[in-house]
Amino acid sequence: xxxxxxxxxxxxxxxxxxxxxxxxxxxxxxPSLIMPRLKTRSRKPLNIDVFQAITRKPxxxxxxxxxxxxxxxxxxxxxxRLTRIIEEVKPRGVxxxxxxxxDRELFTYLLSRGYVWVIPYESIHSLDIRKQDDLEIIAIRYxxxxxRTIRIFKTVYEPxxxxxxxxxxxxxxxxxx
Amino acid sequence: MATRYEAWDIIKRLVEGRIDxxxxxxxxxxxxxxxxxFLEVLNENINRLNRSSEFNRELLTAxxxxxxxxxxxxxxxxxxxFIPQLYKAAATYSLLHGVPARxxxxxxxxxxxxxxxxxxxxxxxxxxxxxxKHPDILxxxxxxxxxSKLIIYSVNPVTVRIIVFRxxxxxxxxxxxxxxxxxxxxxxxxxxxxxxxxxxxxxxLLVEEYxxxxxxxxxxxxxxxxxxxxxxxxxxxxxxxxxRVRSETSLKDxxxxxxxxxxxxxxxxxxxxxxxxxxxxxxxxxxxxxxxxYGTIKKGLARILEQxxxxxxNIIEGLNQVLEAYTLKTRWKDYxxxxxxxxxxIHPPSEALKVIMEITSGVEEVLEKHSVxxxxxxxxxxxxxxxxxxxxxxLSVETGGFPWLTRK
Numbered sequence: 001x002x003x004x005x006x007x008x009x010x011x012x013x014x015x016x017x018x019x020x021x022x023x024x025x026x027x028x029x030x031p032s033l034i035m036p037r038l039k040t041r042s043r044k045p046l047n048i049d050v051f052q053a054i055t056r057k058p059x060x061x062x063x064x065x066x067x068x069x070x071x072x073x074x075x076x077x078x079x080x081r082l083t084r085i086i087e088e089v090k091p092r093g094v095x096x097x098x099x100x101x102x103d104r105e106l107f108t109y110l111l112s113r114g115y116v117w118v119i120p121y122e123s124i125h126s127l128d129i130r131k132q133d134d135l136e137i138i139a140i141r142y143x144x145x146x147x148r149t150i151r152i153f154k155t156v157y158e159p160x161x162x163x164x165x166x167x168x169x170x171x172x173x174x175x176x177x
Numbered sequence: 178m179a180t181r182y183e184a185w186d187i188i189k190r191l192v193e194g195r196i197d198x199x200x201x202x203x204x205x206x207x208x209x210x211x212x213x214x215f216l217e218v219l220n221e222n223i224n225r226l227n228r229s230s231e232f233n234r235e236l237l238t239a240x241x242x243x244x245x246x247x248x249x250x251x252x253x254x255x256x257x258x259f260i261p262q263l264y265k266a267a268a269t270y271s272l273l274h275g276v277p278a279r280x281x282x283x284x285x286x287x288x289x290x291x292x293x294x295x296x297x298x299x300x301x302x303x304x305x306x307x308x309x310k311h312p313d314i315l316x317x318x319x320x321x322x323x324x325s326k327l328i329i330y331s332v333n334p335v336t337v338r339i340i341v342f343r344x345x346x347x348x349x350x351x352x353x354x355x356x357x358x359x360x361x362x363x364x365x366x367x368x369x370x371x372x373x374x375x376x377x378x379x380x381x382l383l384v385e386e387y388x389x390x391x392x393x394x395x396x397x398x399x400x401x402x403x404x405x406x407x408x409x410x411x412x413x414x415x416x417x418x419x420x421r422v423r424s425e426t427s428l429k430d431x432x433x434x435x436x437x438x439x440x441x442x443x444x445x446x447x448x449x450x451x452x453x454x455x456x457x458x459x460x461x462x463x464x465x466x467x468x469x470x471y472g473t474i475k476k477g478l479a480r481i482l483e484q485x486x487x488x489x490x491n492i493i494e495g496l497n498q499v500l501e502a503y504t505l506k507t508r509w510k511d512y513x514x515x516x517x518x519x520x521x522x523i524h525p526p527s528e529a530l531k532v533i534m535e536i537t538s539g540v541e542e543v544l545e546k547h548s549v550x551x552x553x554x555x556x557x558x559x560x561x562x563x564x565x566x567x568x569x570x571x572l573s574v575e576t577g578g579f580p581w582l583t584r585k
Contacts, residue, residue, distance in 0.1 A: 052443075095414075098408045171560070
């Protein structure tokens with residue numbers, strides 16, 4: 001049962017927490033893809049490549065687009081206008097929620113790449129509040145039921161959410177939190 | 178040595194459901210010989226055979242009534258694995274008529290996930306076989322996994338294996354009340370042979386096992402409804418996004434325009450696929466293709482939840498199921514007319530809703546009857562009861578329903 005949605009990406013159910021951030025991260029990457037001047041591109045693989053892999057729909061771009069990315073200019077479109085357009089097609093949280101409906105294989109791929117998190121309360125190992133860059137965060141160490149690996153999930157601290165997670169965790173008989 | 182023509186003839190007659198002594202003899206001989214030509218033809222047509230309603234129904238009828246045509250199935254063993262239904266039929270035949278057969282229980286359980294129209298009638302019989310002959314294997318390979326893997330399946334419910342939850346529940350309702358066996362098998366077994374068998378043999382499940390089976394079924398079903406509802410909402414929004422991007426003239430023929438357009442339309446394709454898969458998952462979980470299946474599920478829910486221990490353990494799941502179904506029903510009207518027209522192309526949406534409401538009415542009936550226990554549980558001031566109560570209150574303002582739901 002879905003109890004609460006936090007920051008449009010953490011979905012708190014009564015037996016597990018589900019969180020996903022694929023659409024959001026692709027969206028954040030779009031300006032730098034379109035206008036390289038806005039941000040410098042990092043060396044890590046692009047989120048849009050992951051998105052292409054799961055939708056199985058290749059992006060038709062001019063040949064050598066990624067290599068010559070810096071040379072493209074958009075004369076007819078101002079930065080403000082572009083930002084506004086992207087703002088309008090801003091992804092909703094619900095887009096990320098339905099990633100649950102992917103095939104098991106693709107879903108596990110997203111889990112192992114760190115775009116989706118599934119945290120059952122019974123497999124939480126520890127639940128702490130930490131400080132990171134002047135920001136208080138909730139850190140959950142847990143075992144992922146799909147990949148059977150131990151992972152850490154972090155999100156911004158808020159007393160209400162922290163207490164809710166603690167209460168639900170205790171309810172399943174987990175004494176680690 | 179059978180020629181290709183003979184092989185085609187056998188398959189054709191099977192697909193049409195003309196099962197008699199002669200054709201079964203020929204089939205078994207070819208399977209036992211591992212005849213290469215025959216297997217090639219079979220392989221080409223295996224999907225046709227799987228989907229053929231006539232074949233599945235006639236085979237099941239013949240098995241239940243000890244038709245001499247299928248008596249050759251005894252001792253069939255591994256050869257029958259080329260056609261999964263034959264393996265299941267052999268197990269059922271040996272169970273109902275007391276003939277020994279070479280059946281491996283774990284392989285038999287694996288054949289359960291081959292979907293066709295009558296899967297939901299074969300599988301309870303398969304579980305009955307395993308329960309009677311190998312109770313430890315039932316506990317280890319079916320009852321314990323549904324407990325430990327419940328979260329995996331409720332997070333990611335779009336898989337064929339999900340039908341095992343439904344079939345296990347159907348089996349539990351049959352042995353709780355053998356009268357339901359007559360209801361479930363009324364099209365293939367008008368004389369009630371299966372009911373008689375269940376009444377005579379009296380297979381038993383513990384109360385906790387009933388509770389777990391019901392919990393697993395309700396949990397998986399309601400999380401699929403939730404996923405379906407959010408997929409509908411996402412679809413509605415992505416169509417709006419698409420039209421907004423396409424109407425933006427300054428984006429045309431620019432690289433940024435192409436990237437944004439690709440992003441939005443790829444997202445739409447993803448949502449559309451999810452919608453389609455979730456819908457078919459809902460259909461198979463509710464047994465919407467056969468009226469007797471969802472009728473049995475509805476009555477079975479009422480019978481099993483009737484036991485106070487099972488009801489106490491399943492209050493959250495039951496209430497959640499009612500809540501999700503009604504939310505889906507009320508949210509249905511919110512979508513724009515474009516979305517509705519496009520949805521008609523994907524699937525007829527009202528079918529699933531009808532069956533879901535049918536099943537939900539079974540749960541609601543029991544909860545209403547035992548409203549004392551429910552209100553007692555809801556008065557607990559802790560999560561998730563608090564949120565459940567809030568959501569119910571919000572919904573009852575919209576729909577004006579649930580007068581039986583109270584809180585102390």
